Amino acid sequence: MSLTDEHIRYLRDALAEAEKCTPTPTAFCVGCVLVTRYPTSTDAPTILSTGYSRELPGNTHAEANALAKARDLSASDLAALFPSAPPASLTVEQVLRRADVYTTLEPCSIRTSGLAPCADALIEAQIQRCFVGVGEPDDFVKCEGAQKMKDAGIEIVWIKGIEDECLKAARRGHE
Numbered sequence: 001m002s003l004t005d006e007h008i009r010y011l012r013d014a015l016a017e018a019e020k021c022t023p024t025p026t027a028f029c030v031g032c033v034l035v036t037r038y039p040t041s042t043d044a045p046t047i048l049s050t051g052y053s054r055e056l057p058g059n060t061h062a063e064a065n066a067l068a069k070a071r072d073l074s075a076s077d078l079a080a081l082f083p084s085a086p087p088a089s090l091t092v093e094q095v096l097r098r099a100d101v102y103t104t105l106e107p108c109s110i111r112t113s114g115l116a117p118c119a120d121a122l123i124e125a126q127i128q129r130c131f132v133g134v135g136e137p138d139d140f141v142k143c144e145g146a147q148k149m150k151d152a153g154i155e156i157v158w159i160k161g162i163e164d165e166c167l168k169a170a171r172r173g174h175e
Contacts, residue, residue: 013031021054027054033049034048038094049067049070051068063107093126100129110144130155
């Protein structure tokens, strides 16, 4: 499988997550997959967690949900995911620092609800790269999440050829 095929596969997994969203006319339906190559960048990729908009209570976003679910993994969960890593020293934060995020829509830089933006949460987690299906349209706010993350040292990769599909998923429920 080529690297491009791998990225498309994980973005399609994120689209499947977006399909789980309950549509609402005032928000986007977004899916996210956290993939890591822990303990080294040459290890096979492992899905750490997934998330979708409004999956968890409190008007939550896909990226924040995937991070929350990753942080809920126990030491035994991590040991099962990464059997070659020393379990005593393994933490979720270490694993996240080797993570790539695949998201159907650009991570938000502002939340009208007052909650923390997803771009900030991904920066705080120190993820390595963010693969994005499509930029967030200006339907609700002007999003600068990709630029904010890039300024913080996170590599942003725009996946070409899947933009229309990601935008259609995001706007599901908008009439």
